[in-house]
Amino acid sequence: MTDTRPALPDHLSIDPRSPHHVAAVFEHDIGIRFQGKERFDVSEYCVSEGWIKVPAGKALDRKGQPLLIKLKGVVEAFYKD
Numbered sequence: 001m002t003d004t005r006p007a008l009p010d011h012l013s014i015d016p017r018s019p020h021h022v023a024a025v026f027e028h029d030i031g032i033r034f035q036g037k038e039r040f041d042v043s044e045y046c047v048s049e050g051w052i053k054v055p056a057g058k059a060l061d062r063k064g065q066p067l068l069i070k071l072k073g074v075v076e077a078f079y080k081d
Contacts (some may be wrong), residue, residue, distance in 0.1 A: 008077045013044040023071065032075040043068055047075050
């Protein structure tokens, strides 16, 4: 069986307005491992720079989008089977 999933990009965002959003990747179930633990609240990541962005509680910006904080560490993106 051949793997028809696209390669995971180095920098990916869930926000469709972002230039780092790749819709084809989100057709599959992906996971993010940060500092050795799987995270389910990641909004954006960059593997080469070693950071993720996650919502900062329930706070929203003036456009109604969640406020994000950047956490630095070891990031690994993978497809879930």
